[in-house]
Amino acid sequence: MSGNETAIGVDIGGTKTAVAAVDGAGRVHARTSLETRSERGFATCRDELAQSIRGVLKEAKWTVDACCGIGIGCAGPVNPTRGTIHNPYTLPGWDGEDIVTPLRDAFHLAVRLENDADAAAVGEFQFGAGRGASPLVMVTLGTGVGGAVLVSGRIYRGVQGEHPELGHVSVQPDGPECYCGTRGCWESFASGTAIEAAGEPFGFRDSRAVFAAAAKDANAASIIRRAVHATVMAAWTLCHTILPQRIVLGGGIGEGHFEVFAGAIRQQISRATQFASERVEIVKARLGNDAGVIGAAALAFQRPTRPETP
Numbered sequence: 001m002s003g004n005e006t007a008i009g010v011d012i013g014g015t016k017t018a019v020a021a022v023d024g025a026g027r028v029h030a031r032t033s034l035e036t037r038s039e040r041g042f043a044t045c046r047d048e049l050a051q052s053i054r055g056v057l058k059e060a061k062w063t064v065d066a067c068c069g070i071g072i073g074c075a076g077p078v079n080p081t082r083g084t085i086h087n088p089y090t091l092p093g094w095d096g097e098d099i100v101t102p103l104r105d106a107f108h109l110a111v112r113l114e115n116d117a118d119a120a121a122v123g124e125f126q127f128g129a130g131r132g133a134s135p136l137v138m139v140t141l142g143t144g145v146g147g148a149v150l151v152s153g154r155i156y157r158g159v160q161g162e163h164p165e166l167g168h169v170s171v172q173p174d175g176p177e178c179y180c181g182t183r184g185c186w187e188s189f190a191s192g193t194a195i196e197a198a199g200e201p202f203g204f205r206d207s208r209a210v211f212a213a214a215a216k217d218a219n220a221a222s223i224i225r226r227a228v229h230a231t232v233m234a235a236w237t238l239c240h241t242i243l244p245q246r247i248v249l250g251g252g253i254g255e256g257h258f259e260v261f262a263g264a265i266r267q268q269i270s271r272a273t274q275f276a277s278e279r280v281e282i283v284k285a286r287l288g289n290d291a292g293v294i295g296a297a298a299l300a301f302q303r304p305t306r307p308e309t310p
């Protein structure tokens with residue numbers, strides 16, 4: 001394969017880092033994963049990551065020259081311009097570290113770092129449920145609530161290139177206090193963590209147990225109703241601020257209970273008078289378990305929206 005048809009995708013999460021060799025059609029040819037364990041120090045993890053990249057290239061039988069680059073999606077905050085990671089809570093020991101330069105020097109490839117939610121959205125835009133849609137909003141309902149906004153396939157960036165934190169759209173002004181500085185955030189109701197915490201006093205083990213009991217247990221039903229309502233209100237806000245052509249719902253909860261959330265959103269926006277709600281599509285993410293690495297590789301296929309180094 002020629003150099004513009006293949007890429008390496010790296011998805012760095014708090015516990016696990018996945019690495020894959022991905023072709024220009026979004027197909028994974030080889031993959032591996034390693035424990036992130038960032039507390040071991042950046043140098044050790046960086047070397048291990050480089051080794052994993054060599055490993056998947058070998059397994060895919062690709063040479064470095066056959067790759068157009070390395071894309072990295074990382075649990076944010078990250079600085080895409082400087083290639084640095086700023087997440088002392090999820091990735092302790094790596095704060096402020098530049099992950100782009102050492103990989104670029106080691107492989108002589110273009111390396112691009114983005115927030116993992118942005119990477120997943122670029123992946124869905126190029127290869128999945130977001131194809132051709134603009135503006136595109138990708139919402140991930142998982143352990144937390146995250147999201148990304150793409151305009152013509154390009155990542156929307158705020159001031160200083162910052163990533164919008166959709167999970168902190170407030171849906172209930174007198175709701176529970178959030179660490180972000182206000183109350184009643186979407187994430188406080190609809191994340192796996194929030195659903196699990198709400199279910200705990202009623203003896204539910206985790207968010208999965210709450211969903212499973214919702215058809216027959218009033219407490220579980222009420223927790224899920226709140227999660228759905230919060231998502232509907234947040235989607236309402238997103239529709240009125242961004243007016244997306246398509247909203248892609250991803251993440252374990254968003255995909256696992258897609259019809260529940262999408263149905264409620266569609267019903268609510270059908271009442272909208274300020275935009276053509278029939279033009280807004282609510283669809284399920286399509287890249288599944290490989291979304292992280294495919295999205296990361298998609299970054300390498302896409303030209304960056306700004307220089308990678310200052």
Ligand SMILES: [Zn+2]
Nearest residue numbers: 168178180185
């Ligand atoms: Zn918040």
